[in-house]
Amino acid sequence: MSKLLSSLAMFALASYASAEEKTPVEAPVNPILTRPLTIHDFHMEIVLSITFLALAFVWFQGKTTNLKKAKIWVNDQIEFLESQFALVGDKLSNEKSVLMVDGPADFLLYTSGRRNVQFGHWWLKMKPRNDILTFFTTQVLALVGYAKPATDRVNLTMALDKAIPEKFVFAVIKKDLANELHQKRFDLKRVGKVASSKVLPANLTIYAETQKLADTILAGKVGEILAQTSDRLESLIISSLPEEEPEMFEADNFLTVSLNFLMSSAPGFDSLVELACELPDVIGQLRLTGDIKSKINKNRDELVKEFSKKAAADRAEELQKKKAEAKRAEEERVKKMSPAEQRKWEEKERARNMKKQQKKKKM
Template identity: 45%
Template sequence: MVHRLIGTTLALATTAVLATAEEQQNALTIEDFKLEAILSSLLILIVVIWYSGSSANGTKAKEWVASHIVFLEQQFAVVGNKAEKTTLVKDGPADYFLYVTDDAMCNLATGGSRSDLVGWVFALVLSLFGYADKPADKLVMDVTLDKEMDKAFVFAILPKDTAQSTRDGRFDLKTFTRLADSPKLPSNLVVYTEAQKLADQILSTKVSELISNSPDFKSLIITSQPDYEQEKYQGDQELKFHLTGDLSNRKEMVELACLLPDVLGDLQLAADTKSKLKKNREELEKKAAKLLADERAEELARKKADAKKAEADRVKSLSPAEQRKWEEKERAREIKKSQKKRTKRS
């Protein structure tokens, strides 16, 4: 009896010891939260970078507007959104738009990639191999000119190192322009135009001076054609220009954007230049007309084939007597058709 009691006591003690050891083994420590701590820290870091980057972008954009607002208000009747009583319109953490209206509608995008650390690093790596521009604050001005302006042409000033790829990637530049002489511009820029005289007229104004004196200038594209090939050629659209550069407090880029509408409006194209522009469009219209005629011919041939097949299927469903009657009718129609052809020849 005593032995049984001792054995039972020892068993219970052993079970208690094992349970205590298991509890100690399963007790949570700070080491168990290492992964959660790392992920939480990364999340906090991302939020901090996003917020600080977004705030820095806003500050940069506001500084740019403050340095140019007086000049812009002298040039345009309306600067900013008067209805909402705001000058800048935020479009995401890195983009801000400034709308000005008068003879033209201009939208201006500013901002960098400070709020997107991963994107910034990725773009920086690609830029080292020439596949992307180095991350930087950029200025983009898009201006659509007065609808009553009767000018229609394509013209571009592009960086020499990326000019060919830019031209090949745009329908308007690839289709209408050729490389032109540009002695009034820095050697790192090239000009594409529909006519040399057109380039000479534009660059004989203050445009070439502002571009030459602006370290911020990147590119200028003036076009009345879409940048992508449409399913059906629709001719010239409203003349507009796309001006890009680095963001800074220098005045040349803003002056250039304000000068261009006047320069383009005052252009007096020579007769041979107009003839060249007209020829370029007539060639494209002929190609579009031929393409349309080919498409119509294909559609007509397809409809005839479908009708012939449907008739053959119908005849198969007829009785033998009805099929013989149909064949006789077809032979008579073919004979009559051949007789008409002989009559026309004679």
């Protein structure tokens, strides 16, 4: 009996000990220490916000400045342009809108309605005052010759009347830009030869199909204005040939005048605008001598022959490709034939080849 009681007592103690072990013990909770937020906690956000606002201000200020300068330049030229062209700007409404905005630094002035001219696109390319990074990068690249300096410039493209009889290629280019443009443009590279002139300073390079052509165009007011504005002129190119190499050449197109120059820092009328309006009349009245025409015609004949050879070579290559494709298709068809059909096909091929050889012998 005593043994039974002892066993029960031991079992009870063991059960109590086990229950005591399974009882979860709660760990003491340490309170999290917090502090109030200060302005130093938003240092990065403040810097980014200020930077964004500064860039937005510079962008807006640069855009406004560019538009203001473009309008000032146009206002200085508008009276003369309106005396030369029937349409200056965009008259889509009752009020005349002169400048078309194509970006924060790009503006377009459209002109048309003049003798010897189809239309003119006057692109005003201003400094990227709205974009500090682009402005800085451009200036750095310009120092090592990889880009043009960021300046306010005018790029004019004027299509002359198709009825003008004379067709030729002529150019006056700033010396440090001449080689690059000569290699880049198809018309200058193919028929433009270096010419000389006593009228123009040494910082300008002349390209023409003949020396006499250069002398004829530079005589009179054209040469005078170019000499006076040689510090701002970048390029003047008059051409009836395409700027980029075409797939096929048959004849000259209408003449196009491309005039690129820097805006003058001094206010007032720009004499290069006068030059642009003088050129259509000079070219319209131009009558080339027989020896100049002979040289130009020779250049065109060489171009026609060269492109005709290229076209013939392309056609021959295309014909060879078609023949090769037809031969492969025939071989695939023969492979699918039965042995008996293949023998018949081979006999026909041998007979056809024999006939060809006999014809060659007779010839």
